[in-house]
Amino acid sequence: GKESDGKKVYELKLSTVLTDTDPISIGLGQLAKSMDELTGGEVKIEVYPSSQLGDTADVLEQAKSGANVGVVIDTGMLADYVPDMAIYTGPYVFDSVKNARAFIETDLFQSWDAQLATHGLRDLGCNWYQGARNFLTSTRVVQPSDLKGLRVRTMGSKVAQESMKAMGATPTSLAWSEAYSGLQSKVIDSVEAQTTAVYGSSLHEVTKYLAKTEHFLLYTGLVISEKWFQSLPENYRTLLVQEAIKAGDYATELTLQKEVEYNKLMAEKGLTFVDVDKNLFKEASAKVYETMGWADLKAKIDAQLGQ
Amino acid sequence: MGVVAILFVVLLAFNVPLAFTIGLASLAFFFANDGISWIIPVQKMVASTQSFPLLAVPFFVLAGNLMNETGITRRLVKFSTVLTGHLAGGLALVSCVLSTFMGGISGSACADAAMETRILGPAMLDRGYTKGYACSVNALSSLITATIPPGVGLILYGVTGEVSIGKLFLAGVIPGILMCAILMVTSWGIAKKRNYPVENDRPPTAREVWDAFVESIWALMFPIILIVGIRFGLFTASEAGAFAVVYAFFVGKYIYKEMTWKGLWNVVKTTLGDNGVILFIIMTSAILGYGIIYDKVPQTIAGVIAGVSSNPHIIMLVICAFVFLAGMVMEGTVNTLLLTPIFLPIVRNLGVDPVHFGIVFMTTVTLGGMTPPVGTAMYSACAILECPIDEYTKESLPFFGAILIEVVLLIYLPQIFMWLPNLVFG
Amino acid sequence: MKRINEVISKLEYQVGTVMLISIVVLVFASAVLRLFDLPIVWSVDASQLMFVWISMIGADLALKKRSHMGVDLLVRSFPAKLQKVIALISYILCGAFIVFIAYWGIRLCILNYLRTYQTLKISYSFATAAIPTIALCMFSSLLEQVIDLLLHWKDTQRVQ
Numbered sequence A: 001g002k003e004s005d006g007k008k009v010y011e012l013k014l015s016t017v018l019t020d021t022d023p024i025s026i027g028l029g030q031l032a033k034s035m036d037e038l039t040g041g042e043v044k045i046e047v048y049p050s051s052q053l054g055d056t057a058d059v060l061e062q063a064k065s066g067a068n069v070g071v072v073i074d075t076g077m078l079a080d081y082v083p084d085m086a087i088y089t090g091p092y093v094f095d096s097v098k099n100a101r102a103f104i105e106t107d108l109f110q111s112w113d114a115q116l117a118t119h120g121l122r123d124l125g126c127n128w129y130q131g132a133r134n135f136l137t138s139t140r141v142v143q144p145s146d147l148k149g150l151r152v153r154t155m156g157s158k159v160a161q162e163s164m165k166a167m168g169a170t171p172t173s174l175a176w177s178e179a180y181s182g183l184q185s186k187v188i189d190s191v192e193a194q195t196t197a198v199y200g201s202s203l204h205e206v207t208k209y210l211a212k213t214e215h216f217l218l219y220t221g222l223v224i225s226e227k228w229f230q231s232l233p234e235n236y237r238t239l240l241v242q243e244a245i246k247a248g249d250y251a252t253e254l255t256l257q258k259e260v261e262y263n264k265l266m267a268e269k270g271l272t273f274v275d276v277d278k279n280l281f282k283e284a285s286a287k288v289y290e291t292m293g294w295a296d297l298k299a300k301i302d303a304q305l306g307q
Numbered sequence B: 001m002g003v004v005a006i007l008f009v010v011l012l013a014f015n016v017p018l019a020f021t022i023g024l025a026s027l028a029f030f031f032a033n034d035g036i037s038w039i040i041p042v043q044k045m046v047a048s049t050q051s052f053p054l055l056a057v058p059f060f061v062l063a064g065n066l067m068n069e070t071g072i073t074r075r076l077v078k079f080s081t082v083l084t085g086h087l088a089g090g091l092a093l094v095s096c097v098l099s100t101f102m103g104g105i106s107g108s109a110c111a112d113a114a115m116e117t118r119i120l121g122p123a124m125l126d127r128g129y130t131k132g133y134a135c136s137v138n139a140l141s142s143l144i145t146a147t148i149p150p151g152v153g154l155i156l157y158g159v160t161g162e163v164s165i166g167k168l169f170l171a172g173v174i175p176g177i178l179m180c181a182i183l184m185v186t187s188w189g190i191a192k193k194r195n196y197p198v199e200n201d202r203p204p205t206a207r208e209v210w211d212a213f214v215e216s217i218w219a220l221m222f223p224i225i226l227i228v229g230i231r232f233g234l235f236t237a238s239e240a241g242a243f244a245v246v247y248a249f250f251v252g253k254y255i256y257k258e259m260t261w262k263g264l265w266n267v268v269k270t271t272l273g274d275n276g277v278i279l280f281i282i283m284t285s286a287i288l289g290y291g292i293i294y295d296k297v298p299q300t301i302a303g304v305i306a307g308v309s310s311n312p313h314i315i316m317l318v319i320c321a322f323v324f325l326a327g328m329v330m331e332g333t334v335n336t337l338l339l340t341p342i343f344l345p346i347v348r349n350l351g352v353d354p355v356h357f358g359i360v361f362m363t364t365v366t367l368g369g370m371t372p373p374v375g376t377a378m379y380s381a382c383a384i385l386e387c388p389i390d391e392y393t394k395e396s397l398p399f400f401g402a403i404l405i406e407v408v409l410l411i412y413l414p415q416i417f418m419w420l421p422n423l424v425f426g
Numbered sequence C: 001m002k003r004i005n006e007v008i009s010k011l012e013y014q015v016g017t018v019m020l021i022s023i024v025v026l027v028f029a030s031a032v033l034r035l036f037d038l039p040i041v042w043s044v045d046a047s048q049l050m051f052v053w054i055s056m057i058g059a060d061l062a063l064k065k066r067s068h069m070g071v072d073l074l075v076r077s078f079p080a081k082l083q084k085v086i087a088l089i090s091y092i093l094c095g096a097f098i099v100f101i102a103y104w105g106i107r108l109c110i111l112n113y114l115r116t117y118q119t120l121k122i123s124y125s126f127a128t129a130a131i132p133t134i135a136l137c138m139f140s141s142l143l144e145q146v147i148d149l150l151l152h153w154k155d156t157q158r159v160q
């Protein structure tokens, strides 16, 4: 902390790859505001959207080295430190946004947080929802067999690739920045992504259908430096954890609203939304948990959440 | 950041290599801010290279070097000479046309500048063009490549600012062609004044054109094959560079049969060095970029700019002037990521179409790569021909004047290019 | 010193060549194989991993050939003696920068060996390691140039 006007000021810089109008950034702004008010300006949080401090893994590295930074991170990326957390990237790992929220209160999740702390990272709650990923296609997709032969741009991770295969698609990798031109020139047939990203990259201009499979729920967490966290007085630590959870819930609420709003806008511009039987896709992709060796863990999660 | 700026100027004046100047000056920022992590400079250097589109730089530098080694360049120059040899500054005009042609393939101004300087530069010097003129033409005309779709810069702007990339692409077509015309007139005017040699005293006959065309058919098909490849989805714009390399190798080895394995080894060696010079600057610039963001310098400036006027045209001019200055020391990708979220809301509030602003903004951002003292396209061109920066600076002024005219036209008369995206997307 | 640098340089050319050609082949092959629905998912990560290495190697090779450009507008007008003093200071500063990135590069490699490339399942430290490794080579290159400068200190015709 720094001394100013005779009182100690604790500065924290929070980073996200998302733009400043994204619900996540707005949620971070909300956290900054409430901490400023509740601590009389002693905990000063600044938000850096659009990867200004670096990409996610870079800022995480900075936090680990003890810098006064934090980052909104895909929960699966924390698997480098807590291998079990990779399960967050599995298909249909949670039945609903509500269940995902409930999961962070479980003992299992708390034990992961404790492991993160040993790596110099403090998790302030993995309740920052960024939306569900759906398939954007040029043909109507209602069941897994309709994905057959489609080259789908997905994430590079093994679980994403395996999930695509399990649902019948052919996974392919392409930089996100090339998704638009890739769809346009037919390098790829489909992209799977969340609504905010689809709308942000104008992908609705170059595709016809959106199959509402919601196969991956994008749950991100706010992770800051453990060293900085421990430098706070105890009452501020408690306050920060509590306010961060609130801000994450608020951002989740905004994301859900934005999804509805963007879907409406894209529908107006000619994108057709296809309602699918999610259970068919869920069954088709379930074998991924065997392939990845996560079957036991998945069973444990299901048991804890009663899903 | 004041200390950083002073140190930067001093080190530069004392001939410390540019990449080191940027790196050293940026370190001052880390000394001045305690509590900041010392791992960041190295982390930023690595991170700046972890970009797939940036691979276009070594790819196109390698393709250009290969074309020299395999006889493709020689034939291309011959054909161009037949076509424009009777005009003053024929090769400079070729550079402009080639950049327009390349625009449909390459999204990177820097790679385009590097390749064309590699291909056309030595021939330009042989014909008595000054180094400064040759570098200016090749560097500045690469701006056309970035404007004509596809362009990495426009994609980046579209994603950052949530603006339709399809509209941006279509909006770039006419400004790109306009830029080609303006730069051709400028190049020709200077060449005429300086009496750069006219190689043919008469325009070519149809027969001469046909013969030269047939001889260089493989070279001329090169961009067409790439365009077709991208349009038909065989590969993406970033992968096109790798195809260019394979194609140049194939033609040189199996069609022209001019390339030896020893030749290939030399080409790769040259490419490693060329790429290293460019990338090392990009790497140290990333450290500087961090300091600038950390201190929220852009936000401070945005606040000032928003207070200048409420006339959208004036604000756009002021923003362009600022982006031009920022471009003198910062890399284009960094500027796009940094400045788009700051400036776009300002102009949006004033009722400017984000697509219109995008074309103006990205033209200026990309131009930053051509402005001294730090500019990747400029640097690629000057490094290849060993042209001193001050000579380049002096000789590039008329070209900057030409681009200024273009930018003013784009700001005040958006109807000349906006009708195309509006026609298609309504 | 000269002998050491020759060995380093040869090694750098060999590694750099293999990597540059590998990147081209990898990116080309992954685009071609994608047409046959056989994507190489790790091609992007592998290319980027090698990219940092060829860029650093290239930076050292350029340093050896003195092709990193600066602005010599002002210095050019100074007397030869002064130019040499400035060149020496410039070398020391560049050396300091190199030592800095070498030291912190090593620290960063150790700090975060757990960070992995998503598709490669290998540590990101393999990319970070390019900075300290090549920085040491660069230091050796600089040293040779400083020795060369000092040996020809009296020779006013030779100015870099």
Ligand code: NA
Residues within 6 Å of the ligand: B094, B095, B096, B098, B099, B116, B137, B138, B139, B141, B142
């Ligand atoms: Na050109």
Ligand code: NA
Residues within 6 Å of the ligand: B102, B103, B104, B105, B106, B107, B108, B145, B146, B147, B148, B149, B150, B151
């Ligand atoms: Na282009």
